[in-house]
Amino acid sequence: MITPKDIIGHLHGGRALDVATGSGSFIHFLLEGLPAYTEIIGLDASERAAAAFAKTFADRPAIRFVLGDAMALSFETSSFDLVCIANSLHHFDEPAMVLAQMLRVLRPGGYLLVAEMVCDxxxxxxxxxxxxxxxxxxxxSLSGITHHETYQREALVAMVKDLELxxxxxxxxxxxxxxxxxPAILTQLDPVFERYTQRASGHxxxxxxxxxxRERVLTTxxxxxTTLIALGSKSHARTE
Ligand SMILES: C[S@@+](CC[C@H](N)C(=O)[O-])C[C@H]1O[C@@H](n2cnc3c(N)ncnc32)[C@H](O)[C@@H]1O
Incomplete structure (x- = not known):
C-alpha cells in the first residue's frame, strides 16, 4: 500500500495551500507525509466547513482556514511552495480554471498535487x-450543489498534463x-442512505x-x- 510518505516524504511543505479543503481531511494526509512545513492554509467557500476546520485544528496555530472562492484565489502570485486539491475537482463546472488559479499562486519549482477519485x-x-x-x-444536483460524477482516469490525467508540470x-x-x-460498512452507510433518501423526497x-x-452493498x-494522485512541479520557465 502506498503511503503519504512515499508520495510527499521528499518535499519540504513550506507554505502549503489546500484548495476546497472542507473540514481539512486532506491536511491529515499532508501532516502524515510531509517531513516539515511552515504554514498550511485550507481554503473553502463554505462557512460550515470553516467551523469544522477550526475545531479540528484548534491546537495547531500554523494551520488556518481562509474563506474564499477557488475560482478566484485571493493570494499573491507565486506565494506557495505546495498547492493541493483533493476530492473536489468534480465539484466545479470549470475545473481547469481552478487548476489555473492553483498554478498561479504556486511558486516556480513548487509542487502541485491533485487527488481525485476515478470511476473506471x-x-x-x-x-x-x-x-x-x-x-x-x-x-x-437537485438542491443546486455543483456535484458531477467522478472522472475517468484518462480525463483527469489529461487535465493535469495540460498544466505542463x-x-x-x-x-x-x-x-x-x-x-x-x-457489516460495519452498512452501519456506517445506513445514516447516509437515510439522509440522501430524505433529500430525494418527491423523486x-x-x-x-x-x-x-443498499442491496448492492449487501450482495456485492x-x-x-481508487484515488489518483498526481504530483509535479511548476516549471521555472513560468512566471504565472
Ligand atoms: C467533497 S468536498 C472535499 C473536501 C476535502 N478536500 C476532502 O478531501 O475531504 C468538496 C469541497 O469543495 C468546496 N467548494 C465547492 N465549490 C467551491 C468554491 N467555488 N470555492 C471553494 N471551495 C469550494 C465545498 O465547500 C466542499 O467543502
Missing amino acids: RQTETQLTHVYLHHWWAAID EGLALYDLADTSEDPKD PELQAWGTKL GFHSA
Missing part, C-alpha cells in the same frame, strides 16, 4: 462506491484488502436507485474507489 478500471466492489457517488451527485508522478491508491461485506426514481444500491460488497 474498478473492481465490482469498488464500483459500488462509484455508483453510490453517482447517486449522491444526482441528489446534490515537471517530473509528473502518478499514483493509484486503492485498498481492497478489507472484507467487502463487513421516487432516485429513492428507488438508493434502495438498489463495498470497497473505496
Whole structure:
C-alpha cells in the first residue's frame, strides 16, 4: 500500500495551500507525509466547513482556514511552495480554471498535487462506491450543489498534463484488502442512505436507485474507489 510518505516524504511543505479543503481531511494526509512545513492554509467557500476546520485544528496555530472562492484565489502570485486539491475537482463546472488559479499562486519549482477519485478500471466492489457517488451527485444536483460524477482516469490525467508540470508522478491508491461485506460498512452507510433518501423526497426514481444500491452493498460488497494522485512541479520557465 502506498503511503503519504512515499508520495510527499521528499518535499519540504513550506507554505502549503489546500484548495476546497472542507473540514481539512486532506491536511491529515499532508501532516502524515510531509517531513516539515511552515504554514498550511485550507481554503473553502463554505462557512460550515470553516467551523469544522477550526475545531479540528484548534491546537495547531500554523494551520488556518481562509474563506474564499477557488475560482478566484485571493493570494499573491507565486506565494506557495505546495498547492493541493483533493476530492473536489468534480465539484466545479470549470475545473481547469481552478487548476489555473492553483498554478498561479504556486511558486516556480513548487509542487502541485491533485487527488481525485476515478470511476473506471474498478473492481465490482469498488464500483459500488462509484455508483453510490453517482447517486449522491444526482441528489446534490437537485438542491443546486455543483456535484458531477467522478472522472475517468484518462480525463483527469489529461487535465493535469495540460498544466505542463515537471517530473509528473502518478499514483493509484486503492485498498481492497478489507472484507467487502463487513457489516460495519452498512452501519456506517445506513445514516447516509437515510439522509440522501430524505433529500430525494418527491423523486421516487432516485429513492428507488438508493434502495438498489443498499442491496448492492449487501450482495456485492463495498470497497473505496481508487484515488489518483498526481504530483509535479511548476516549471521555472513560468512566471504565472
Ligand atoms: C467533497 S468536498 C472535499 C473536501 C476535502 N478536500 C476532502 O478531501 O475531504 C468538496 C469541497 O469543495 C468546496 N467548494 C465547492 N465549490 C467551491 C468554491 N467555488 N470555492 C471553494 N471551495 C469550494 C465545498 O465547500 C466542499 O467543502
